[in-house]
Amino acid sequence: MKAIIFGVTGQDGSHLAELLLAKNYDVVGVVRRSSVDTTDRIKHLLRFPEFNLTSGDITDASSVYGVLRDNGDVDEIYNLAAQSHVGISFKQPGLTWDITGKGCLNILQGMVDLDVKGRFYQASSSEMFGGAYDISEVDGSKYQNEDTKFLPQSPYAIAKCAAHYMVRLFREAYGMHASAGILFNHEGPRRGENFVTRKITKWIADFVLWKEDFARGNKGLSDISKITFYKDDICVHPKARMADAVAVPRFPKLRLGNLEAFRDWGYAGDYVEAMWLMLQQDQPEDYVICTGKTHTIREFLDAAFGYVGIKNWEYFVVIDPEFYRPAEVDYLRGDFTKAKQKLNWKPKTELQGLVDIMMKNDLDENL
Numbered sequence: 001m002k003a004i005i006f007g008v009t010g011q012d013g014s015h016l017a018e019l020l021l022a023k024n025y026d027v028v029g030v031v032r033r034s035s036v037d038t039t040d041r042i043k044h045l046l047r048f049p050e051f052n053l054t055s056g057d058i059t060d061a062s063s064v065y066g067v068l069r070d071n072g073d074v075d076e077i078y079n080l081a082a083q084s085h086v087g088i089s090f091k092q093p094g095l096t097w098d099i100t101g102k103g104c105l106n107i108l109q110g111m112v113d114l115d116v117k118g119r120f121y122q123a124s125s126s127e128m129f130g131g132a133y134d135i136s137e138v139d140g141s142k143y144q145n146e147d148t149k150f151l152p153q154s155p156y157a158i159a160k161c162a163a164h165y166m167v168r169l170f171r172e173a174y175g176m177h178a179s180a181g182i183l184f185n186h187e188g189p190r191r192g193e194n195f196v197t198r199k200i201t202k203w204i205a206d207f208v209l210w211k212e213d214f215a216r217g218n219k220g221l222s223d224i225s226k227i228t229f230y231k232d233d234i235c236v237h238p239k240a241r242m243a244d245a246v247a248v249p250r251f252p253k254l255r256l257g258n259l260e261a262f263r264d265w266g267y268a269g270d271y272v273e274a275m276w277l278m279l280q281q282d283q284p285e286d287y288v289i290c291t292g293k294t295h296t297i298r299e300f301l302d303a304a305f306g307y308v309g310i311k312n313w314e315y316f317v318v319i320d321p322e323f324y325r326p327a328e329v330d331y332l333r334g335d336f337t338k339a340k341q342k343l344n345w346k347p348k349t350e351l352q353g354l355v356d357i358m359m360k361n362d363l364d365e366n367l
Ligand code: NAP
Pocket: 006, 007, 008, 009, 010, 011, 012, 013, 030, 031, 032, 034, 038, 056, 057, 058, 059, 079, 080, 081, 082, 083, 084, 085, 099, 123, 124, 125, 126, 182, 183, 184, 185, 186, 187, 192
């Protein structure tokens, strides 16, 4: 079997490449041109002869067609490429549209024009639900599933909706085996550092390291555990309150935006399995992939700071309007009943397990 992954250098692309190589696929990863090396997440896979990288950018139809022409015998095509940051999509809406929306069309149209017969997966998103949810008749709880309407709240979500509808159109118009996974937030050690979960776990690990380094370099100081909090930063020197305080090194506080939003957070490693399962079905369909549990950013902070024994994390955090979005998605909690019934898929990792994986990784990386 042969697969092409657009977006192979991203969090999910790296997990998916691993999964497919373990299943003995030949994997072609599409990498866009950059002035720096972007293969950090896949460098452990580069030694596999079955893993090959090719250059391409999904905003450029001719480059997409080139990739398809070179790999006309492909069995499965996964489109994971996106400008995937919701906040940034408000600042770069046109670019987000070109990559996250039109990029998908470039691949689908290329498959039709070049008569490429492979199956297609599109990385759709729970962001498409935006402000919409349904209410359970059983317990009155809010949820989103495959039948929930879309009410997108960002340029990113609108681009994802366009791509999602394009997948449905190509499935119906051309009989393509094209499926979309409506994935809720999924995280892990490879998560980009400007998404809220990784931003939090990385900051905590960096702070712990800084504090320990400071203690090591100041053996004469007796009370290194003493912490003084300033408006924007933190000091661990016991003399911080004295006149020489300005000379004492400080660590900048963790700056975050809205802590009240609810997210259904799962582990990326579990979710790429669902992508693969969708393409193994006889019929192409769309599926919601999630944990069915939801938590606020505050609860994530409780768990992550709790991992290193800190309870009063509010002292370490600054609320910064810079990280608020012009429009917010307040509540996401998925219902994966269809995926369970048809794909026999269910999540293996919930919030505490996810936090443990991420905190352990970030602390270990700092050793
Ligand atoms: P990610 O880490 O941001 O990775 C995005 C990938 O897209 C990177 O490999 C990036 O390449 C590539 N890319 C960006 N612009 C491109 C272009 N013009 N041409 C070719 N490649 C381009 O995202 P992720 O978390 O792995 O998510 C994978 C997909 O699932 C995305 O489509 C995302 O929108 C969607 N999704 C993610 C989640 C989630 O919670 N993670 C949930 C629902 C849906 P560079 O390395 O060069 O930047």
